[in-house]
Amino acid sequence: MSWRENTPGHFERPLDSIELFLKSAGEKGATYNKDNWTVRAYAKFSGGRSADDTKAALKHAWKTLRYLQPQIAASLHGDSIHYDVPQPAILESWMIKTFLVETVLTIDELLASPRRSSLPTLHYLPKTSEILFCSSHWRIDAIGATSLVNLLFRSLAEPSPISFGDEGKNLSSGRDEAARIPQDVSQEDDDAATSLLMEYTTNLPSLGLPIQLVNEITSISSRVKSILPRTATFSVVAACKRKGIDVTSAVHAALIVALQELNSDLSSAERYTSWGIFNYRPFIDPGYTNPAAHSVAVMQCSLPISFIASDFQENTFSLQSFYSQLHNPFNSAALHGMLAPYTRKCAAMMNQPLPRGMPQPTEPLVHGLGVLDRYLEGKYGQDAVEITDFWLGGIVLTRQPLFYVWTWQGKMTLSMCYNEQYYTVGFMISFIERVVGVLLEELNVERQ
Structure with missing residues (x-):
């Protein structure tokens, strides 16, 4: 699945298993002319x-990103991805399509009216000094988007001349190649992949959020958040360390x-x-471990989790065991061998209807991103440019919200993206605040 330069300046490679899975997930939004799970990264500076x-x-910085990360300009052709070294007119056309100056819409209005695009876009709001990066999820994950925003602001603060022609050397391989995941697997590995997927399919339905309303007209993807102050964040992290659990497990249990x-x-x-979402970067070739x-x-994978829910302590125990499973070399090797067929089976399942009478899943999909300071510096060019606010999110067109948790600049953020077709904003605010409340109560932490 390596990139091949079939003709001078024209590169191609097939999508790998995780990209095909996320492409299938994105196509669930085709009815609304949107991509489900579109990745969004926002910054105010x-x-x-x-x-x-x-x-x-910013225009120059965006153009610089095309050279450093040329896959932002690669085009999808069926189940393969193509990149062409641009001539000046083609480069200018790409800039017009993808660098969008928003002089009328506010950030909230822009978020409420996403435009489907076959290419990643960068929106600049000059009145408020805000940017919004948007991309189909099959192309980039949340950590990658964070790192890309960091690279954008680094290029903004410290511009350098660029010349296109040799940027093909900067094209990234997919997860399967970067992690050397075997594609031709044994029947034993294929059977193991089926068994792993059945841990999800045979344990439905799950407890989830009650649907608040069904408004077939709206279909607006919205977001609510709760940010803990530094003192509370420090106390939560310290309490988790004392209990021998990680923060994602604690938040997930809450x-x-x-x-x-x-x-x-x-x-x-x-x-x-x-499902639990894992950052697969620790398992890939050292040449790909630097997100910059x-x-x-x-570079991620999603694994099924199912257990009888109990109190916070028991839930945390189950989740800690789940999230630490890849720390075991034996478990890691077993998963590695079946990951490609498992992911392909997940993609096939995505395109199948649920069994008759089975309710649509409504439990939020939890994505623990850890400490984003590893990927987002925040200050650039001897403090000439500073990010004053940042968040990640996604467009959600199904009943399953996306629930993110991360820490940046000492503050923990819990953020949930959902669709107004199914939930009211008041309900979602109360739910995320209840999650915070349970977390703080169980860890004996004061919010202020």
Whole structure:
């Protein structure tokens, strides 16, 4: 699945298993002319330039990213991806299509009216010094998007001349090649992949969020968040260390308790079944472990989890065991061998209807991103440019919200993206605050 230069300046490679899976997931939004799970990265920034100078500098920085990360300009052709070294007119056409100056819409209005695009786009709001990066998920993951924004602002603060022609050397391989995941697997590995997927399919339905409304007209993807101050964040991290658990497990356990409270009168509330998202970068070739060098890539995997939900402590125990499974070399090797067929089976399942009578899943998909300071510096060019606010999110067109947790600049953020077709904003605010409340109560931490 390596890139091949079939003709001078024209590169191609097939999509790998995780890219095909996410392509299938994105196509669930075709009815609304949107991509489900579109990745969004937002930043508000300050600097000493005028709006016009900033616009020109951002345009150059975006063009620089095309050279450093050429996959932002690669095009999808069926189940393969192509990149062409651009002539000046083609480069200018790409800039017009993908660098968009928003002089009318506010960030909230822009978020509420996403435009489907076959290519990643960068939106600049000059009145408020904000940018929004958007891309189909098959092309990039959340950590990659964070790293790409970091590279954008580094290029903004410290511009350098660029000349296109040899940028093909910067094209990134997919996860399967970068991690040397075998594609031709034994029947034993294929059977193991089927068994792994069945851990999800045979344990449905799961407890989840009760649908608040069904508005077939709206289909607006929205976001709510809760940010813990530095003192509370420090206390949460310290409490988790004392208990020997990681923060993602604790937050995930609190979310399940909040779901249990909403489903206390339902027998189906006993079992929790969902997916856990793992950063696969620790398992890839050392040449790909630096997100700054290979930002535009999907280096993750999703594994099923299912257990009988209990109290916070028992939930945490189950989740800690789940999230630490790849720390075991034996488990890692076993998963590695079956990951390609497993991911292909997940993609096939994505295109199949649920069994008759099976309710659509509504449990939030939890994505623990860890400490984003590893990927996002925040200050650039001797503090000439500074990011003052940052968040990640995604467009959600199904009943399953995306639930992110990360820490940046000492503050923990819990963020949930959802669709207004199914949930009210008031309900989602109360739910995310209940998750925070359970987390702090169980860890004996004061918010202020």
